[in-house]
Amino acid sequence: MRVALWLSPLVLGLFLASLVIGPATIGPGESLVALVGEPGTPLALVMQEIRLPRALLAVLVGGSLGLAGAALQGYLRNPLAEPGLLGISGSAALGAVLAIQTGLASIMPLGLPLAALTGALVGVVLISLLAGTRGGSLSLILAGIAISALASALVSLVLNLSPSPFATSEIVFWMMGSLADRSMEHVWLALPFIVVGMTMLLALGRPLDALTLGEDAAEALGQRLLRVRVLLILGAALVVGASTAVAGTIGFVGLVVPHVLRPLVGAMPGRLLPASALGGAAMVLLADILVRVILPEADLKLGVVTAIIGAPLFLHLIYQTRRELE
């Protein structure tokens, strides 16, 4: 828990930084006052309706992705498992795109997160069927590549078939993710799903610790593996589905964060879960601050920054895995 102790102030600090940094130059004190001040002034509008939901969503989405990554890695006992890489985010994006393009999202408010959740669920189930719990890294990654390639191709297909003149920019959003100009509406849409999903995933701490000894040993320790599996699949689908519905596909968070934190928690999957949720929140907050600082005018996508941070680490992991295989 010591890790959580120093991660919490980090998340809080980045959350505040995210609130005071933005294209409109406003003093930090002034903006924090406006955050709780009378609504109606432009400043209050910026703080309460634009920056606050953005920062809240960064915490929710980052926490979701970090936690889902840690849980998947613990369950599959594979350091390469990650929602983005495994195609779970991609299939959630496909669900979300279908909901928007068919009009389902505008008919019923919960249509968007529910469709994304369904997409994510299909993704997780496919992954766990294709890769199995005993499957090596290779089959898992191959299954992930196949599912994410298929999902992103279908996203592009649906958008290209739609009459929308904005198809290209939407394809970029669903592939790279963004938190720009979200509203409180998006927070309320994602929050319940993320809370329920996180609760399910955090309950997996002890079973995942037991699983490090192998499935037989875990059962002998009284863990019901079917229950673990259902909790994992549902929990991951809930958090990844809701996150993707509001923020698009943000890759590498679930990969990098557990990887960096694992040595700090003594490689215990159970302790890694809450730490990764906090770490994920910190990473997405940081990345979202960076997109606003580096190129404020360009509407740089969040996934660009997380990929720039994450890809070298991924290569390092591949290198390590290959050495282990040899």
Added chain:
Amino acid sequence: MVRRRLKAVLLVGLMAGAWLPAMASGDERPQRVVSMNLCTDQLAMLVADEGQLISVSALAQDSRNSTMAEAARQYPPNHGRAEEIHQLAPDLVITGRFNAGPTVSMLQRLGIPVAVFDPATSLEDVRDNLQQMGEVLGRPAQAARLIADFDQRLAMLQQPVVHPPRAALYFPNGYTRGDQTLLGDIVRAAGFRNVATGEDVQFGGHLPLESLVMAEPDVLITGSRHDARSRSEAILRHPAVERAAAWEVAHELVTSDWVCGTPQALSAVERIGALRGQLMGAP
């Protein structure tokens, strides 16, 4: 503008080798003209003689983008592919600057002269493009008639405003347009000051929502409401957008009015000018 026109004429000139047979046959005007760009389609339909234009792009037949969709349906559509255009055996192809470069160079290799038009970035460019169209189609008199009408109507619509209200143009994906764009010029002609100028946006560009709010525009002008079946348009339903403007959010713009520099741009000037009158007249 003169330089731009020269460039287009030069390009046609370079292709003169291919054009010579047509000229040698006695009639200097191109007889089989294919347009492959939404904007040149509409200008060509206005300027061309009967039978001179043999195909327009399929986009021109879509009333969401084209002000002349009805007229465009009289022509066989093309989709801007070199192969289908070659099949039509044109003696002149007209297109826009940003149309597929490879297609244009392919057509040129096939010996078909191509006239390239720059997209209009001001109302002045609309006149220039009409004139250029008159030149390449060999119909300068028709072009001159259209330009005279255009000038007259613009002069009627354009009135000096003492304290122009501040307008923000805001579109899906948070795009805005500055003074160096046709839409910016339309809004200026209608008597508004564009807040994008203060945000250093001269051309089209992304305007962060919070910059829009902090700019405190008097009125926010956007396109017509769509069914919001896209994420890009969803930003227009953000609560901050609804409350950003002191007066109101006006859904006055119709894409087809301003996406191309045709005389139709003036009806956007008229509508936005009427909006200003209405707003300033109100207590």
